Amino acid sequence: QVQLVESGGGLVQAGSSLRLSCAASGRTFSTYTMGWFRQAPGKERDFVAAISWRGGTTYYADSVKGRSTISRDNAKNTVTLQIDTMKPEDTAVYYCAATPFQSSSRTTEYNYWGQGTQVTVSS
Numbered sequence: 001q002v003q004l005v006e007s008g009g010g011l012v013q014a015g016s017s018l019r020l021s022c023a024a025s026g027r028t029f030s031t032y033t034m035g036w037f038r039q040a041p042g043k044e045r046d047f048v049a050a051i052s053w054r055g056g057t058t059y060y061a062d063s064v065k066g067r068s069t070i071s072r073d074n075a076k077n078t079v080t081l082q083i084d085t086m087k088p089e090d091t092a093v094y095y096c097a098a099t100p101f102q103s104s105s106r107t108t109e110y111n112y113w114g115q116g117t118q119v120t121v122s123s
Helices: none
Strands: 003-007 010-013 018-025 033-039 045-051 058-060 068-073 078-083 092-099 117-122
Touching (some): 018 117, 033 068, 033 078, 045 068
């Protein structure tokens, strides 16, 4: 079992940076690939980024590639997502999730989810 709690959301200005954190509980955290997803009102939940269990491989959606960084600290059971140059279209609820798959961008392959944190980008 892995329990996930996101933090760091809020209201940010367009062009600024945002740093989201996810704290995990459970002894098996380091064996999971960790991902971030987001869901805007009226839209499906979309993949944002993922990081392999050792942190050696990262994956990004095209919408954030080049301006975001995902990282993890297995000693602290945390995973972090930073997005630079925030845009109004980044407004969404952001979710942290865990999957036993080596790499995945599919919501259906993630077993554990946090409750989400709201991010609103003002123009």
